[in-house]
Amino acid sequence: MEDEGVVLLGFWSSPYVMRVKIALEEKGIQFLYKEEENIFRSKSPLLLQANPIYMKVPVLIHNGKPICESLNILEYIDEVWKDKFTILPHHPYEKAKSRFWIHFFDKMIFDIGRRMWASKGEDQDAAKLEFLKSLKLLEEELGDKPYFGGDQFGLLDIALIPFSCRFYTYEMFCKFSVEKSCPKFMKWVNKCNERGSVSKALPNPYKVYDFVLEVKKMLGIE
Amino acid sequence: MAEVKLFGNWGSPFSCRIEIALKLKGVEYEFIEEDVYNDNKSPLLLKYNPVHKKIPVLLHNGKPICESVVILEYIDETWEGPSILPKDPYERAMARFWTKFLEEKCFPPMKQASWSTGEEQEKAKEEATELLKILEGTLSGKKFFGGDSIGMVDIVANFIAHWFIILQEITGLELLTHEKFPKLGQWLDDYLSCSIIKETLPPKDKLTASFQARIQAATTSK
Numbered sequence: 418m419e420d421e422g423v424v425l426l427g428f429w430s431s432p433y434v435m436r437v438k439i440a441l442e443e444k445g446i447q448f449l450y451k452e453e454e455n456i457f458r459s460k461s462p463l464l465l466q467a468n469p470i471y472m473k474v475p476v477l478i479h480n481g482k483p484i485c486e487s488l489n490i491l492e493y494i495d496e497v498w499k500d501k502f503t504i505l506p507h508h509p510y511e512k513a514k515s516r517f518w519i520h521f522f523d524k525m526i527f528d529i530g531r532r533m534w535a536s537k538g539e540d541q542d543a544a545k546l547e548f549l550k551s552l553k554l555l556e557e558e559l560g561d562k563p564y565f566g567g568d569q570f571g572l573l574d575i576a577l578i579p580f581s582c583r584f585y586t587y588e589m590f591c592k593f594s595v596e597k598s599c600p601k602f603m604k605w606v607n608k609c610n611e612r613g614s615v616s617k618a619l620p621n622p623y624k625v626y627d628f629v630l631e632v633k634k635m636l637g638i639e
Numbered sequence: 640m641a642e643v644k645l646f647g648n649w650g651s652p653f654s655c656r657i658e659i660a661l662k663l664k665g666v667e668y669e670f671i672e673e674d675v676y677n678d679n680k681s682p683l684l685l686k687y688n689p690v691h692k693k694i695p696v697l698l699h700n701g702k703p704i705c706e707s708v709v710i711l712e713y714i715d716e717t718w719e720g721p722s723i724l725p726k727d728p729y730e731r732a733m734a735r736f737w738t739k740f741l742e743e744k745c746f747p748p749m750k751q752a753s754w755s756t757g758e759e760q761e762k763a764k765e766e767a768t769e770l771l772k773i774l775e776g777t778l779s780g781k782k783f784f785g786g787d788s789i790g791m792v793d794i795v796a797n798f799i800a801h802w803f804i805i806l807q808e809i810t811g812l813e814l815l816t817h818e819k820f821p822k823l824g825q826w827l828d829d830y831l832s833c834s835i836i837k838e839t840l841p842p843k844d845k846l847t848a849s850f851q852a853r854i855q856a857a858t859t860s861k
């Protein structure tokens with residue numbers, strides 16, 4: 418791979434890519450963004466070369482070396498660009514808590530997220546309830562803090578906020594309101610959305626909803 | 640009260656990982672045996688890991704840390720001694736990547752190949768073989784996944800070195816052999832000769848007996 422400084426391979430609707438965009442922006446790192454336009458049908462040679470095992474975005478390429486998996490990338494960014502804006506909490510215990518909650522959320526949303534827009538009836542309802550239960554657990558973790566990172570916007574905030582652009586989609590399919598069920602969580606979402614890095618990285622929720630409708634059609638899911 | 644406590648189970652590869660790491664760092668700890676396989680979890684475990692209700696849980700100065708890989712990173716950040724993760728940010732990202740690869744990609748088909756039969760088993764065996772080939776490739780020019788000494792990936796690969804090898808012996812499966820995978824075979828020999836590994840892995844005969852009892856129970860309940 419050529420050394421073009423910092424390159425990010427991504428796809429506009431991926432929350433995992435948004436995590437990296439937010440982190441790079443907060444750190445003030447210049448980067449070249451390459452959109453995988455045809456990600457469902459044919460992946461670019463660069464992506465296949467950079468991430469041959471998973472063939473997924475995001476991939477960060479720094480000095481010609483690829484780093485895959487969004488959480489790995491966030492930790493890498495924080496370790497390399499140390500002097501600007503700290504992403505990870507300082508204390509090992511707080512780091513551990515952030516990592517724990519990210520693993521928890523990622524595992525949950527991988528299954529539950531898809532079931533909320535792709536399935537129907539009881540399965541969809543069960544997914545919705547599981548989703549809300551998870552948000553309530555996160556609300557407890559947030560407590561009275563402005564951010565999950567405390568006074569500072571940090572790792573767990575960056576990891577979670579991109580999924581807020583999918584809330585409208587989940588709400589439309591499952592007929593519920595995140596605001597009504599988890600007002601504290603929405604308050605945190607709104608606070609994060611005030612940050613330039615977040616508003617730049619997150620697409621319009623209506624665009625995301627339209628895209629999911631297209632994907633359903635493409636996959637033949639009613 | 641002991642400063643460091645570990646909730647685990649004698650037969651669990653996950654709590655074994657933590658014991659390896661603590662011993663590498665020379666940390667004294669109290670091991671609290673949890674009867675997890677009979678679903679007989681203690682109130683303390685449920686208190687310290689209310690979300691997953693699983694072992695291992697590390698308790699340090701009264702604060703719980705859950706999820707084995709999160710605990711490994713915590714141990715590396717908290718105590719001096721041999722490094723579990725490399726110092727270089729890119730090498731750290733690679734170690735984290737391969738750790739996740741082992742856990743999420745490799746172990747499931749390896750377990751499936753061990754416990755299933757017929758077509759399901761054949762499919763799992765094929766998948767596991769392809770993944771072992773990738774792992775074999777990563778050992779090029781290295782004694783351990785961590786380089787000259789054991790690191791995070793080696794610790795997490797304890798499942799392969801001990802649990803999987805024992806399952807292979809019991810079931811007659813010949814997926815991972817010295818002939819098919821010379822580098823992995825050499826890694827197995829070097830890994831199992833490390834004194835900390837030898838003293839921490841559960842006794843082979845006890846684990847063999849426990850697996851055989853499970854196989855017996857599975858076949859008689861059909």
